[in-house]
Every structure is written in C-alpha cells, then in structure tokens.
Amino acid sequence: MSEPTSKYSITMPRDIAEAAKARSGPSGLSAYVASAVARQVERDNLNELIAVAEAEHGPITDEEIHALRDQMHQARRDQAGQTQGGADAA
Incomplete structure (x- = not known):
C-alpha cells in the first residue's frame, strides 16, 4: 500500500518546471517532483549526520x-x- 498523499501548490521557475515536466515520463510531474524532494531530504539528513560526526570526531x-x-x-x-x-x- 502506498503512502497517503496531499495536494500542495508550489512555485518554481518556469524553465525548471518545463524541464521537469518533459522528463517526468509516464509517472507524471507530481511523482518526479516527489522523488526529487525525497532525494533532497536524504541529502539534508546525511549532511546533518556528517556535521554531528565531524563535531564529535573532527573533519574527514x-x-x-x-x-x-x-x-x-x-x-x-x-x-x-x-x-x-x-x-x-x-
């Protein structure tokens, strides 16, 4: 079973929106944007983890x-x- 969804209104530059729409394929723009946002959240979480580790152990x-x-x-x-x-x- 998939996660429940909600509808949101977002604003972005037209050229980025058009490029995303052109690349979204059969899954559609909403799925494409959701996937991109999920990747960004993962990166943000990783950056937070790195910051904590570096604060404790020093930079890599x-x-x-x-x-x-x-x-x-x-x-x-x-x-x-x-x-x-x-x-x-x-």
Missing part, C-alpha cells in the same frame, strides 16, 4: 576520503570479477 581528511574511495573501487572490481568468474564456471 582528503587522505581518508581517497583511501575509502580506493577501497570502494577495489571492492567493486572484486565483485565484478566474482560475477564474471561465476558466469564462466556455469
């Missing part, structure tokens, strides 16, 4: 960011290799 250094990105890329390469290896073994 560029070196830490690069190291974590390297780990993530290596994990993706490992996963892709396992997926391809599994297909060959079948």
Whole structure:
C-alpha cells in the first residue's frame, strides 16, 4: 500500500518546471517532483549526520576520503570479477 498523499501548490521557475515536466515520463510531474524532494531530504539528513560526526570526531581528511574511495573501487572490481568468474564456471 502506498503512502497517503496531499495536494500542495508550489512555485518554481518556469524553465525548471518545463524541464521537469518533459522528463517526468509516464509517472507524471507530481511523482518526479516527489522523488526529487525525497532525494533532497536524504541529502539534508546525511549532511546533518556528517556535521554531528565531524563535531564529535573532527573533519574527514582528503587522505581518508581517497583511501575509502580506493577501497570502494577495489571492492567493486572484486565483485565484478566474482560475477564474471561465476558466469564462466556455469
């Protein structure tokens, strides 16, 4: 069952509204805008979480960011290799 909805009136620049309407596809403009707002709320929540973590532990250094990105890329390469290896073994 989907979440209950409410009707709202919003104001936005015409060019943005027209671009959103053109990209909204079969789900419609309301679903497109709701999805965009949901992503923004997630980003806002993440930014708040980062601020709390940095206040407690200090800011994340560029070196830490690069190291974590390297780990993530290596994990993706490992996963892709396992997926391809599994297909060959079948």
